[in-house]
Amino acid sequence: GAGVSQSPSxxxxxxxxxxxxxxxPISGHTALYWYxxxxxxxxxxxxxxxxxxxxxxxxxxSDRFSAERTGESVSTLTIQRxxxxxxxxxxxxxxxxxxxxxxxxxxxxxxxxxx
Amino acid sequence: xxxxxQPEDQVNVAEGNPLTVKCTYSVxxxxxxxxxxxYPNRGLQFLLKYITGDNLVKGSYGFEAEFNKSQTSxxxxxxxxxxxxxxxxxxxxxxxxxxxxxxxxxxxxxQVIP
Numbered sequence: 001g002a003g004v005s006q007s008p009s010x011x012x013x014x015x016x017x018x019x020x021x022x023x024x025p026i027s028g029h030t031a032l033y034w035y036x037x038x039x040x041x042x043x044x045x046x047x048x049x050x051x052x053x054x055x056x057x058x059x060x061x062s063d064r065f066s067a068e069r070t071g072e073s074v075s076t077l078t079i080q081r082x083x084x085x086x087x088x089x090x091x092x093x094x095x096x097x098x099x100x101x102x103x104x105x106x107x108x109x110x111x112x113x114x115x
Numbered sequence: 116x117x118x119x120x121q122p123e124d125q126v127n128v129a130e131g132n133p134l135t136v137k138c139t140y141s142v143x144x145x146x147x148x149x150x151x152x153x154y155p156n157r158g159l160q161f162l163l164k165y166i167t168g169d170n171l172v173k174g175s176y177g178f179e180a181e182f183n184k185s186q187t188s189x190x191x192x193x194x195x196x197x198x199x200x201x202x203x204x205x206x207x208x209x210x211x212x213x214x215x216x217x218x219x220x221x222x223x224x225x226q227v228i229p
Contacts, residue, residue, distance in 0.1 A: 042221040043219040098214065100147050101209075101211070109157075
């Protein structure tokens with residue numbers, strides 16, 4: 001079946017512009033996660049959705065970052081007034097439920113480069 | 116607070132030899148433990164998980180991991196390494212109690228030498 005799909009796969013933009021990243025989770029997966037992975041580093045948690053609500057936003061680094069999820073499906077991560085330090089791969093993952101024993105299924109990420 | 120440590124940034128092993136990628140964890144309660152693999156320019160792929168029961172967990176592509184509660188470790192192993200196993204491996208932990216975000220290790224690069 002289809003996996004987690006992220007778009008665009010690559011995004012290059014100028015400092016100060018807004019960007020919107022999209023994630024289509026696996027159908028039926030109620031839990032959705034966003035992570036940031038800087039070059040050569042591990043995963044940095046950003047936000048968790050259960051259904052359309054976000055019970056854990058603790059990883060969003062600043063108020064320039066926001067995310068929403070509609071219809072228990074697609075999620076968008078928006079970064080306003082981008083800065084060079086925002087350059088990274090943004091990974092989305094989904095899992096079947098909110099249970100802590102559920103593995104996460106990842107998309108291939110959006111590689112964001114801020115000039 | 117929960118944490119994961121992967122003490123080796125890189126592990127080199129000859130093709131055909133057994134491999135081990137180390138992981139230790141810390142949680143306040145009982146752990147759920149996971150291993151993921153990441154190939155270049157791809158997302159993470161789930162390999163295996165420990166929930167409860169047998170301490171030896173078998174997963175995809177011939178990988179297995181051994182849960183050791185006394186040593187708080189969950190090392191990833193494979194009896195015979197393939198060149199195609201070369202990738203970045205992440206260990207992850209989640210406390211079993213209530214909602215807990217997943218904590219990932221910093222990753223270990225596995226290089227299998229032909």
